[in-house]
Amino acid sequence: GNSVTQMEGPVTLSEEAFLTINCTYTATGYPSLFWYVQYPGEGLQLLLKATKADDKGSNKGFEATYRKETTSFHLEKGSVQVSDSAVYFCALTDDYKLSFGAGTTVTVRA
Amino acid sequence: DAGVTQSPTHLIKTRGQQVTLRCSPISGHKSVSWYQQVLGQGPQFIFQYYEKEERGRGNFPDRFSARQFPNYSSELNVNALLLGDSALYLCASSNRGAGSHNEQFFGPGTRLTVL
Numbered sequence: 001g002n003s004v005t006q007m008e009g010p011v012t013l014s015e016e017a018f019l020t021i022n023c024t025y026t027a028t029g030y031p032s033l034f035w036y037v038q039y040p041g042e043g044l045q046l047l048l049k050a051t052k053a054d055d056k057g058s059n060k061g062f063e064a065t066y067r068k069e070t071t072s073f074h075l076e077k078g079s080v081q082v083s084d085s086a087v088y089f090c091a092l093t094d095d096y097k098l099s100f101g102a103g104t105t106v107t108v109r110a
Numbered sequence: 111d112a113g114v115t116q117s118p119t120h121l122i123k124t125r126g127q128q129v130t131l132r133c134s135p136i137s138g139h140k141s142v143s144w145y146q147q148v149l150g151q152g153p154q155f156i157f158q159y160y161e162k163e164e165r166g167r168g169n170f171p172d173r174f175s176a177r178q179f180p181n182y183s184s185e186l187n188v189n190a191l192l193l194g195d196s197a198l199y200l201c202a203s204s205n206r207g208a209g210s211h212n213e214q215f216f217g218p219g220t221r222l223t224v225l
Contacts, residue, residue: 004152036216043114043200044153044216089152096166097143098202098214100152 002027006090006101013080013108021075021104023064023090031092033057033066033073038087038103047075047088080108112137114203114217122223123191131186131220135203141165142184143214144176147198159184160206188222196224 007022025033035047035057048057053068062077073090085108090101115134123129135142141160145153155168159178173189182203188195198221202214 043218044202046213046215049213091152093214096158096160097155097168098145098153099155102152103150 002031002092002094002099004090004092004099004101006088006104008102008104010105010107013106015082015108015110016079017108019075019077019080019084019106021088021090021106023073023075023101025071025073025090025092027071027092027094029094031094033064034091034093034098035062035064035073035075036089036091036100038089040086044089080106082108082110084108114201114215116199116201116217116220118220119218120221120223122225124225125191125193127191127224128187128189129191129222131188131199131201131222132183133186133201133203133217134183135201136205136215139203139205139215140182141204141206142178142182143202143204144184144186145200145202146170147200147219149197153200156186191224193224196222198222 003026032051034049036044037047048059050057050066056065064075087103091098117132143158144156147153157176158166162178176186178184198219200219201217204214
């Protein structure tokens with residue numbers, strides 16, 4: 001079945017550092033790929049998405065590119081802020097349900 | 111516009127009891143999905159309902175059931191609660207029942223604790 005594997009955390013960074021969270025997937029067909037973010041005590045918010053190979057999703061300074069050849073969708077941000085501290089989930093959809101990775105906790109220190 | 115709403119926010123039950131969780135989708139959305147998020151893990155798909163019919167079910171026991179009402183709100187029921195049912199239950203709505211570009215919008219969740 002479809003599945004997502006993302007790098008384990010926790011990740012601790014200083015403000016203005018570069019962030020990368022690796023995500024790889026296994027899927028049949030052509031899934032859409034997503035990054036969701038969960039701030040402390042809150043539900044999930046869609047951060048960005050890509051619906052086909054070579055698409056780049058971007059939002060709030062975060063970017064991820066749908067790489068079919070490497071089955072990857074790595075999340076990057078060039079300069080993180082304290083407010084980016086959250087849990088980040090990579091996910092894919094195969095028609096009607098989302099399959100999530102285990103999540104990566106990111107803490108940004110001032 | 112209001113987002114996805116869920117009630118209650120928190121709930122404490124004891125083993126063997128039954129619980130009902132409620133979800134109201136974004137206005138105009140006809141699809142509701144339920145996910146279970148155990149602490150430290152990613153959400154796991156439980157059900158999807160579209161136009162009041164079950165369209166998909168995850169790998170959960172029959173103790174879990176759900177329904178969708180004519181106004182597209184939904185209830186998730188869990189019978190014979192186990193300690194392992196303690197989790198954050200998330201509801202998500204979308205405006206379509208299927209399709210790989212189907213964006214889902216999540217509510218804040220209901221935190222269920224089973225003692």
